[in-house]
Structure formats: C-alpha cells, structure tokens
Amino acid sequence: xxxxxxxxxxxAIELDGAGYANxxxxxLAAESAGFHVATFKxxxxxxRVNALQRAAFAGPITRTIAVVPEVDTVYTEPxxxxxxLASLDYVxxxxxxxxxxxxESPESAAAVGRTSVEGAAxxxxxxxxxxxxxxxxDSWEDDAVIRDVATGRYIDVDKLHYVDFETPADxxxxxxxxxxxxxIPRPLQGQLPVLAAASLVGEGLVPADAVDAVLxxxxxxxxxxxxxxxxxxxxxxxxxxxxxxDVVLDSRGQDAGAxxxxxxxxxxxxxxxxxxxxTELLDSLLREADGVRVHPxxxxxxxxxxxxxxxxxxxxxxxxxxxxxxxxxxxxxxxxPAQNRYSTSAAAVAAGK
Amino acid sequence: MTRDIFQPxxxxxxxxxxxxxxxxxxxxxxxxxxxxxxxxxxxxxxSAERGKFAAFFLGEGLRLREHLGRPHALDVVGRPDAQxxxxxxxxxxxxxxxxxxxxxxxxxxxxxxxxxSSLDLISGGRAAWNVVTTDNxxxxxxxxRGGYLDHADRYKHAEAFVETAKRIWDSWETANGPARxxxxxxxxxxxxxxxxxxxxxxxxxxxxxxxxxxxxxxFAARQADVIFSAHPKxxxxxxxxxxxxxxxxxxGRGANAVQIMPASEFILAATDQEAQEKKAxxxxxQIGPQQAIAYLEQFWGRELSSYDPDGPLPEIDPVVEETSExxxxxxxxxxxxxxxxxxxxxxxxxxxxxxxxxxxxxARIDSTFTGSYSAVADHLAEYARVGxxxxxxxxxxxxxxxxxxxxxxxxxxxxxxxxxxxxYRGTTLRENLGLETPVRSEESVRVS
Numbered sequence: 001x002x003x004x005x006x007x008x009x010x011x012a013i014e015l016d017g018a019g020y021a022n023x024x025x026x027x028l029a030a031e032s033a034g035f036h037v038a039t040f041k042x043x044x045x046x047x048r049v050n051a052l053q054r055a056a057f058a059g060p061i062t063r064t065i066a067v068v069p070e071v072d073t074v075y076t077e078p079x080x081x082x083x084x085l086a087s088l089d090y091v092x093x094x095x096x097x098x099x100x101x102x103x104e105s106p107e108s109a110a111a112v113g114r115t116s117v118e119g120a121a122x123x124x125x126x127x128x129x130x131x132x133x134x135x136x137x138d139s140w141e142d143d144a145v146i147r148d149v150a151t152g153r154y155i156d157v158d159k160l161h162y163v164d165f166e167t168p169a170d171x172x173x174x175x176x177x178x179x180x181x182x183x184i185p186r187p188l189q190g191q192l193p194v195l196a197a198a199s200l201v202g203e204g205l206v207p208a209d210a211v212d213a214v215l216x217x218x219x220x221x222x223x224x225x226x227x228x229x230x231x232x233x234x235x236x237x238x239x240x241x242x243x244x245x246d247v248v249l250d251s252r253g254q255d256a257g258a259x260x261x262x263x264x265x266x267x268x269x270x271x272x273x274x275x276x277x278x279t280e281l282l283d284s285l286l287r288e289a290d291g292v293r294v295h296p297x298x299x300x301x302x303x304x305x306x307x308x309x310x311x312x313x314x315x316x317x318x319x320x321x322x323x324x325x326x327x328x329x330x331x332x333x334x335x336x337p338a339q340n341r342y343s344t345s346a347a348a349v350a351a352g353k
Numbered sequence: 354m355t356r357d358i359f360q361p362x363x364x365x366x367x368x369x370x371x372x373x374x375x376x377x378x379x380x381x382x383x384x385x386x387x388x389x390x391x392x393x394x395x396x397x398x399x400s401a402e403r404g405k406f407a408a409f410f411l412g413e414g415l416r417l418r419e420h421l422g423r424p425h426a427l428d429v430v431g432r433p434d435a436q437x438x439x440x441x442x443x444x445x446x447x448x449x450x451x452x453x454x455x456x457x458x459x460x461x462x463x464x465x466x467x468x469x470s471s472l473d474l475i476s477g478g479r480a481a482w483n484v485v486t487t488d489n490x491x492x493x494x495x496x497x498r499g500g501y502l503d504h505a506d507r508y509k510h511a512e513a514f515v516e517t518a519k520r521i522w523d524s525w526e527t528a529n530g531p532a533r534x535x536x537x538x539x540x541x542x543x544x545x546x547x548x549x550x551x552x553x554x555x556x557x558x559x560x561x562x563x564x565x566x567x568x569x570x571x572f573a574a575r576q577a578d579v580i581f582s583a584h585p586k587x588x589x590x591x592x593x594x595x596x597x598x599x600x601x602x603x604x605g606r607g608a609n610a611v612q613i614m615p616a617s618e619f620i621l622a623a624t625d626q627e628a629q630e631k632k633a634x635x636x637x638x639q640i641g642p643q644q645a646i647a648y649l650e651q652f653w654g655r656e657l658s659s660y661d662p663d664g665p666l667p668e669i670d671p672v673v674e675e676t677s678e679x680x681x682x683x684x685x686x687x688x689x690x691x692x693x694x695x696x697x698x699x700x701x702x703x704x705x706x707x708x709x710x711x712x713x714x715x716a717r718i719d720s721t722f723t724g725s726y727s728a729v730a731d732h733l734a735e736y737a738r739v740g741x742x743x744x745x746x747x748x749x750x751x752x753x754x755x756x757x758x759x760x761x762x763x764x765x766x767x768x769x770x771x772x773x774x775x776x777y778r779g780t781t782l783r784e785n786l787g788l789e790t791p792v793r794s795e796e797s798v799r800v801s
Contacts, residue, residue, distance in 0.1 A: 020475050024444065046530065046549050050471035053440035057475050060391060061444050077459065079415070079495045080434075087433035091391045091441035111463040113543030140431070149381045152643030157426045160417075179494035181424065183417060185389055185431045 008321040009286035010332055011311065012037035012068075012242065012293035013303070020049045020057075026299050027058040031065040033307030034315065034323055036332045039099060039293060042070040044107055052084050059092030066329035068097035068195065073129035074117050075108045078165075079178055082133040089187035094328040097193040098133070099215070102126035102200060121172035123205035128167050130194055130210045132178050135163035137191055138340045139181035161342040189328050190338030195242070198231050212333055213240035215293065221245070221269040221281055228288045240290040240333050246270035247278060248297040249305040259297060268295065275309035282310065286319045290333070356607035359598045361740025362787065364772055365733060367764075368408035368452070368614055368746040369401045369756060370581075373432040374418065376715055377618065379638040379750050380429050386753045388429050391441065396753035398442050401449055404760030405774050407744060407785050408450035409442065410483060410561075410581075411435035415459055416492045420647055421656065427644045436472055443476035450782030452481040452561055457514040458488065458507070459496045462537070463546040466518040469558045470550040478554030478781035482518075483561040483581060486511040502541075508568050510541045515560070515576050517544055522557035523793050524548040555781035556790050574600035577611055578788050581746055585615035585720045587732075590741040612743035612786060619747055620723045621758050632723050635750055636712050645708040648715065652689060652696075662708045666697045726758075730766035737772035743786075 013035045018026035030038050038058060042051035051069035058067045067088070071081050089096040102122040109116040117125060144159035163180035167173070198214040200206050214235065218227040228241055235241070246268050248256040256272040271278050285292050296302035314320035324331050330338070372378060373388055386393045398409050413435050418425040435453035443451060451472065455465060473480035488507045493499040502510055517537045524533045528551050537544040562577035564570060573580045574597060584593040594613060601611045620635055622628040640648075642662035650657050654672035671689035700710040722729050736742050749755025767773035778784050 020471075023475075044549060046532070047551070048549060049474050050468050052437060053468065053471045053475055056437045056440035057444045059444075060395065060441050075461075076464070077496055077498070080459075084434045084437045087437035090389055090433055091438060093391065107547075110545040112461040113545070145431070147380055147385075152641045153426045154380055154428060155424065155426050155430045157423050160424050160430075174497070176497040176499075177494070178496070179416070181417060183414060183431060184433055 008319055009289060010036035010291040010321055011282075011286075011314075012039055012066075012291060013306075014039045014041060014293060014295045015054075015299060016041035016048070016051075017296065017299040019047065020054060022300070023054055023057060024061055026303065027062055027065065027067075029303055029307065031062050031323075033303065034311045034320070035065055036291070036321070036323055037066040037068055037097070037293070037329070040067075040069040042072065042101070043103060044105065044111075052081075052088060055096070056088050056091050059088065059095070062092075062095075064095075064323045064325060064327065066095045066097055066332055067092050068099055068193075068329065070099040070101050072105075072108065073100050073102050073126040074105070074122060075112050075114060076129070078129045078132035079136065081129065082136040082182065083184050085133065085192055086137060086182065086184045086187040089189055089192055090184075093326075094188035094330075096187070096189070097195060097329045099195045100126050100130055100200075100206075100211070101196070117173060120204065123200055124168075124170075124172055126196065126200060127206045127210060128165075128171065128176075130206065132163070132165050134191060134194075134210070135165055135341070136178070136180055136182040137187055138342050139163050140184075140186040141340055141343055141345065142186055142190065143345070145185060158344060186340070189330050190340065191330075193329050193333050193335060198235075198241075201235070201239075208235055208239055211239060212335060213242055213290070215242050215244050216289070217244045217268045219267070219269065221271055224269045224285065225288050228285070241288075242291045242293050243285050243289040244268045244293050244295070245281075245285070246295045246297070247302055247306075248272040249278060249302050250274050251301050251305050259301075266295065275305050278306075279310050279313045282314055283317055283319045286314070356609070357602050359594070359608040359740065361738070362743065363737055363740075364774065365737045365742065365767070366407040366614075366744035366774065366786070367401075367404065367759070368410055368450075368744060369397065369406055370410040370412065370616065370746045370748045371397065371752070372412045372748050373429050374412075374414060376428050376639050376644055377748055377750055378429050378752060379635065381638050381641065382751065384751055384754055388752060389431065389433060393753040394433075394438060394442060395445055397749070397756055398446055398449060400753075400756040400760050402446050404756065404764045405777060406449055406756075408452050408481065408746075408782065409439075409446075410452040410746060411438060411454060413454040413456065413485070415456060415487070416495050421650060425647070427641070427647050436468055439480070440472055440475055443472070443479065446479075448479070448777040448780060448785065450479050450481055450559065450785065451476055452483050452559075454483040454485055457484060457486045457511040458502060459493070459498065461544075462514050462517040462542065463521060463535075463544050463548075466521040467548070467550065469518070470522065470548075470553065473553035473555065473558045474550060478783070480553070481559035481561055481579075481782055483563065484511060484515060484577070485563065506541075508564070508572050512572055512576065513537070513539050513541065519557070519791075521546065521548045522552065523791075525551050528552065553781075555783035559782050559786065559788065570597065570600055571604070573597070574606070574611055575604045578783075579612040579614055579743070579786065582613050582615040582742075583720075584613075585617045585722075585742070585745065587736065587741060589719070590615060590736065591739065594741055610789070612788070614744045614746045615742055616720055617745040617747055618721045618750060619729065619759055619763070620721060620750075621726055621729060621763060623725060625725050625728060628723050628725060632721075639750065640708060640712045640715055642708060645711040648711045649707060652692060654689065660707060663706045666693075666700045666707055666710060668697075726762040726766050730763060730770060733767060734770045734772045 040051035055067040055069040106116040141159035160181045165178040167175045193212040195213045218224040439451040488502040562573040563581040
C-alpha cells in the first residue's frame with residue numbers, strides 16, 4: 001500500500017440503513033453501482049441484527065463486492081469471532097474483512113455480566129482479540145488438508161498448530177489464554193483484512209502492523225484531507241487509509257438541506273448537496289486516501305443518486321477504479337498473499353529442502 | 354380430545370444433519386467433495402429443499418478432536434461456524450429450517466439469544482437452536498471464560514440459559530416494541546439487558562435438544578420443541594416416544610408438544626441386493642485400516658500401529674492411567690483392562706479382525722436403514738402410522754451428493770404412500786413442523 005496520488009481509489013458504502021428486510025436489494029444495488037466494499041455497522045441499537053450475519057447473507061448473492069462487518073472485540077469471545085470471520089470468508093468466496101471495534105458500552109457490559117471496560121483498556125482488548133484471530137487463521141497451513149487415501153490421513157497433522165495465546169502481562173482485563181488450533185481451516189484469503197478506526201491504532205493502542213487499513217474521520221469535509229495526510233505521515237505506507245464521509249444528496253426533487261433534518265450527528269465529515277458537488281469532493285479525497293467510505297443518509301435514496309450520477313463520473317475521470325471481477329478483499333486493498341507465521345513449508349524452503 | 358393423549362400425525366419429515374467431523378462422512382471416495390466450500394453446502398441444502406426437507410442442521414465442536422495428544426487426522430477435520438453458514442444459506446433457500454448447534458457453556462445468553470434472533474429475522478422465521486452443553490475444561494482452553502462446570506451442574510446451567518434466552522425472545526410487547534428489561538442473576542452468569550430485536554415470523558427460534566439421560570430427557574420435555582434422539586430403531590423409537598409423552602405431560606405440556614427426530618443413515622438402491630453391496634462399500638470407506646487401529650488406540654491409550662488391522666485384537670493390555678475422558682478419547686483407567694478382555698473375547702467369538710470388530714462397534718447398526726427405495730419406504734410408513742417418530746434427521750455419508758438418491762427416489766415413494774409432505778405448509782420452520790406458536794410467558798411480562 002502506498003500513498004496513491006495518481007492511482008485510482010476504491011469506494012465503500014455503509015449499508016446499515018438497509019436493515020435486514022431490504023438487505024439483498026441494497027447490496028446488489030451497491031455492487032452493480034460499482035462499489036468495492038459494503039460495510040455493516042454493529043453497535044447496540046433497537047432493530048439492528050447481527051452485522052456478521054448480514055454480511056454472510058450478502059456473500060453468496062454477490063460476486064465482486066467485499067462484505068465487511070463490524071465485530072466488537074471487548075465483550076465477545078475471540079475464538080468465536082475468529083471462526084465466524086473465517087466462515088464469512090468461505091461463504092463470500094474470499095471477499096470478507098473485519099472492522100474491529102472497541103467502543104465504551106456499559107450496556108454491552110451489563111448484557112454479559114462484565115464490568116464496563118474504559119479508556120486504554122479498550123485498545124488492549126482489541127489488540128488481544130485481533131492477535132487471537134490472526135493466529136487462529138494461521139493455525140492451519142494452506143495445504144493442511146491432504147486427503148491422502150494411501151495413508152488414510154485427511155489432514156497433515158504437522159501443518160496444524162497450537163496458537164497458545166496469552167494476554168500480555170500489562171493486560172488490564174481478566175487475563176485469558178486460547179489454545180487452538182482453529183476449528184475451521186485457514187480462510188480463503190489466508191488473513192482477512194482487518195480495519196479499525198484510526199483513533200484506535202498507534203503507540204500504546206492497537207499496533208499499526210495489526211491492521212491493514214484505518215478509517216479516518218474529521219469534523220468537516222475541509223479538515224478531512226489534512227487529517228488523511230496526517231494519518232499517513234505517522235502510520236507509514238503499509239496501512240491503507242480510508243476516509244469517512246456522511247452523504248446527503250439532492251434527490252427526488254428534494255434539496256439535501258431539507259433532508260438533513262432527519263440525519264443525526266455522527267462525528268464524521270458530512271457532504272450535503274448536489275451529485276456534482278459530491279463528485280468533486282470524492283475526486284479530491286480519492287487523490288489523498290486509498291478509499292472513501294460513504295455513509296448514505298438513506299440507503300435507497302442516496303444510493304440511487306450515487307449509482308446514477310456520481311460513480312460513473314468518477315470512473316470517467318480516472319479517480320475511481322473498476323471493481324475487480326472475482327477479486328478478494330485483499331485485492332481491493334492491494335495486499336499481496338498473506339504470509340503464514342507458522343508455515344513449515346517456508347521453513348523447509350529456507351532450509352534448502 | 355384431551356391434550357394429554359398422544360395423536361399420531363400419520364406423517365414423517367426429514368432433516369439433514371451435516372455433521373462432518375466423524376467417521377460417518379466418507380472423504381476417500383472419488384465423489385467426496387469439499388467440506389468447507391460454500392458450493393458443497395449450497396448443493397446439499399438445495400437438494401434437501403427440493404425434497405421438502407423440514408430442516409438443515411449444522412453441528413459444532415469447539416475444539417478439534419485429538420488422538421494421543423495431537424489433532425485427529427483420519428476423519429474429516431474442520432468446519433464452518435454454524436450461524437454464519439446458515440445466514441449465508443438463508444440467502445439461497447426459501448423454506449427449509451436452519452438449525453444451529455450452539456453450546457450453552459461457551460456463550461453468553463444475551464449475545465447468543467441476539468444472534469439467534471438475527472438468524473431468525475434474516476431467514477424470515479426459519480431459525481432453530483440445537484441446545485448442547487459441555488462441562489470440560491479441555492474445550493474451555495479455547496475460551497476466555499474457561500467454562501469448566503461440574504458435570505452435575507451442566508443441565509441446571511443449560512436450563513437457566515435457555516430460560517433467559519426465552520425471556521429475551523419474549524420481551525417485545527408487540528411487533529414494534531417496547532422491549533421489557535431482562536435481568537438474570539444466577540450462579541453461572543449475570544444478564545442485564547434491554548433486548549433489541551422483535552419477534553420473528555415464527556415468534557422465536559425453534560428449540561432442538563439431544564440429551565438422552567433421564568435428566569436430559571426431562572430438560573427436553575420442559576424446554577424443547579424437537580428432540581434430536583438416538584432411538585431410530587422401531588421398537589426403541591416407540592418406547593422413547595412413550596417415555597417423552599409421559600415426561601412432557603408431567604411437565605404440563607401437551608402429549609404432542611415435543612416432536613422426535615432420531616439421527617439416522619440411509620443406504621439405498623433400486624434393489625435390496627444392491628443396497629447391501631453398497632453398504633459394504635460405504636463401511637469399508639468409513640472405517641479404513643488406519644481408523645480401525647486409531648479407534649482401539651483411544652481405548653488402549655497407546656500406539657498400536659504395529660498391529661495388523663486384518664489380524665486379531667492386540668494381546669497387550671491398555672495403559673492404565675487416570676486421564677481425562679474429555680480429550681475426544683475413549684475410556685481409560687482401571688476399567689480399560691476389563692474392557693479389553695471383553696472385546697478380545699467378543700472378537701474371537703465372532704471371528705472378527707480388528708477392522709471388522711471396529712466396524713461393528715462404530716457402524717450405526719441401529720440407525721442405518723438399508724434396502725430398496727420401496728422396502729425402506731414401507732418400513733418408514735409404519736413409523737408414520739403409529740407415530741413412533743415425527744421424522745428422521747439424516748446424516749449423509751457423502752458430501753455434497755449424499756441426499757440425491759433420497760430426494761430423487763425415496764421421497765416420491767413416501768409421498769405416494771401419503772406419509773410425507775408434497776409441499777411446504779408455510780414459510781416458517783414452526784409452520785412446517787406443525788408446532789404451536791409459543792404463548793408469551795408471565796415470567797417475562799413481570800417487570801423486574
């Protein structure tokens with residue numbers, strides 16, 4: 001990944017607003033519009049169904065768009081979420097990713113009978129969960145399933161590995177350990193791309209090398225470009241930068257301004273106006289960031305305008321990439337094949353065998 | 354007509370249990386497909402739906418089976434997360450029920466209830482939960498909670514868990530809310546939550562349960578909608594039905610409130626003769642020479658690879674040590690020697706080699722229906738007539754084509770005999786099984 005001043009970027013869209021009843025229609029519309037990634041929010045809210053399951057539902061009915069749920073790292077079992085995300089990669093044909101979240105939520109804590117986690121301990125929880133997830137994904141080598149009829153072995157047991165994770169000594173929560181190996185073979189992508197809010201990543205937080213992309217927010221669209229440059233400077237080129245943008249468009253004869261009433265303050269930069277204005281803004285943001293995630297005020301209304309007027313123009317200008325047919329989410333992010341930390345084949349190669 | 358008298362429905366239904374990780378699934382045949390690729394799951398679930406199957410089950414094991422201290426290599430290993438796979442399958446099916454085996458020991462009630470509600474809503478009211486419970490620290494090594502329970506406590510824990518989940522599913526006053534606050538403070542966990550999801554088209558997920566001990570049966574009689582039983586043989590099934598009817602009546606539920614679907618395996622062909630030949634082929638692939646030796650090693654607690662699978666049982670004795678019985682292994686300890694003596698005598702008596710003996714021990718003699726399509730259909734019609742079971746939960750021995758002959762040949766024979774559905778009754782699992790809609794319990798109405 002590199003700062004890509006002259007490369008075309010990618011676009012993601014948050015589909016939480018589609019709920020579950022209109023999910024199939026929304027994700028198919030996003031794919032045919034040329035979005036590269038669909039994301040699914042998962043903070044507690046009335047009527048919101050589990051994000052990972054929405055992503056799983058979207059997997060088999062699409063071919064190109066990556067399906068990326070938020071999954072909490074604080075009040076969940078790391079082994080379960082690792083298995084669930086690996087399974088999501090299988091049902092989507094290698095198009096899965098993970099937005100790892102660690103929000104303060106007394107409500108979530110009470111639901112599972114735990115003390116509310118706050119402050120720096122949140123990032124520790126996220127770092128531990130991500131590490132468990134990544135180790136479990138590597139705990140089967142790619143060629144572990146051998147189906148060798150002659151010797152009667154379904155797997156080569158030397159290619160499965162115990163992960164023996166233990167929380168670090170300074171872990172603020174109750175220490176825990178995870179044995180492994182994973183109960184599912186290595187995901188199709190080897191490692192799913194892991195995304196997190198930029199505010200969760202850095203020294204003393206989630207280590208930058210634990211994530212593949214960060215989500216960057218700023219209070220206004222004007223400040224967003226500068227924030228992207230800042231994040232890139234301290235994070236280096238190895239992590240992709242995705243800018244966060246709320247979008248309300250003039251639509252169906254109604255001004256964006258009139259539609260604003262219904263939307264709430266998200267803490268993200270917001271664009272309200274015409275499709276042409278949004279095209280200009282995205283064009284400039286895609287020159288700074290690797291990608292932009294659009295949060296439409298109303299999925300069905302704004303997605304229609306984006307598909308009709310914004311994405312075609314961005315592609316014409318060369319600032320937006322064509323979707324990659326049958327590609328993986330790693331392909332979208334420009335990540336190469338994922339190395340396996342436990343690989344015996346690599347060790348054997350290095351030893352000249 | 355009283356609800357305390359059992360009324361046979363005159364029908365049976367099928368479910369499919371995609372089990373994976375044991376010797377029942379043949380991976381050595383040319384036709385054996387992937388155990389993880391989505392296309393395998395799509396193929397088999399769509400075949401099942403074509404055959405009007407009521408439900409598609411996924412199993413779960415939260416730690417890989419081990420053999421002599423390492424992951425067991427000889428059977429299928431590894432499978433997808435049940436609810437994630439079922440959410441994906443919901444997108445490519447319309448009517449079939451989607452049953453997730455989920456453990457009460459390594460989950461939180463509020464979180465699991467929420468995720469099962471999610472599956473139920475996403476699938477339009479087709480979700481079910483096969484409730485299982487574990488008590489061992491060995492599996493707990495993969496979890497933050499560790500999750501060790503006293504064996505005696507596990508049903509108490511499971512029942513409190515299920516009741517909390519039901520209160521969560523009962524909590525929305527109307528389809529649009531508001532939700533009542535749910536609080537549970539128990540020995541094993543504390544829950545304090547305002548549930549976030551409405552009831553589904555089938556009210557709440559259907560509950561399956563598989564316990565077979567007296568405690569397990571009582572638990573099922575109080576809580577479950579369907580028992581995934583281990584009693585498929587006719588006389589045994591009739592007796593099990595009698596027992597469950599009396600337990601469910603005693604629990605204050607109707608005689609027909611709890612349905613029964615035993616685990617089963619079908620080996621079918623056009624003629625009985627061909628079916629018997631097919632069975633020999635299936636068994637030879639299920640228990641190969643290495644699996645036969647490995648099976649004995651579990652009980653002997655030592656390596657036996659120098660023994661000939663086609664020869665007699667080992668003369669050496671098992672390693673007598675007190676190891677945990679939970680390591681996916683067989684019985685160790687003082688009784689191991691006694692067992693070995695017994696087995697040697699039995700094998701000698703029947704003239705069986707190691708492989709022949711292990712095949713006789715592992716093959717599901719009781720749960721296998723072998724024969725021509727029409728003979729097996731006649732036999733199953735008898736179950737339907739007396740109401741011995743409500744259906745069969747079929748474990749296919751081949752993935753993904755293992756249901757094809759059942760759907761293409763057995764189902765039409767059953768339909769001709771009027772004992773199997775020709776159409777789905779509705780769109781929800783509860784409708785298709787013919788289960789009553791739950792009544793909102795007073796317990797959850799009480800404001801805490």
